[in-house]
Amino acid sequence: MKSNKLLMIMIIILVAIILVGAILFVVYMNANKDSVEKGPTIDEIVEASIDVPEIRTNLKDKHVVIMQMKLTTDSKEAAAELEKRLFQVNNIAIQELSDMELKDLEGSQGKEAFGNILKTKVNELMQDGEVTKVYLTAYISQ
Structure with a gap:
């Protein structure tokens, strides 16, 4: 039992x-x-992305930076709106860069911080969707 x-x-x-x-x-x-x-697939990412033409500007410490970017959004509609807002994206990027010194952009952390600032400021303007990531596709400093 x-x-x-x-x-x-x-x-x-x-x-x-x-x-x-x-x-x-x-x-x-x-x-x-x-x-x-x-x-999303890479094709969806590319369809919802825009290329920002070369930006060439002075930094606060009189150094010059030249950069190109690709901004990804959460939809094709957001990418279409962002394409129309390129002049505003350029303006924000130039204003932010003019307040930075070369040391602020050093290393991957500096570039990532700049990308996050740009993304936040551009998203404040967006009405259809938002920017999800900022990729630096070219970067030169002098």
């Missing part, structure tokens, strides 16, 4: 462990499936 009781407890514990494992497996697979499906 004791061995039947012990066997029954072991079976219940084993079933509980298998059930918890199955639930965790299903949750894990669904979480990974969602993260893979959410990302």
Whole structure:
């Protein structure tokens, strides 16, 4: 009788462990499936992007920077609006750069910080969507 009781407890514990494992497996697979499906394809990224022509301007410390950028947006409509707002993007970039020194743009962190500032300021203007990322495609400082 004791061995039947012990066997029954072991079976219940084993079933509980298998059930918890199955639930965790299903949750894990669904979480990974969602993260893979959410990302846009490279073609969608390119369609929702615009190229900013070369910007050549002086920095606060009298150095000169020359840069080109690609701005990605969250939709084709946002990219179309941003294309029309290129003069405003250039204006914001020049104003921000004129308040910076060359040391502010040094390294990847400096360039990333500039990109984040530009993205935030441009998004304040946007009505259809938003800028999701600023890529520097060319950068020269003198």
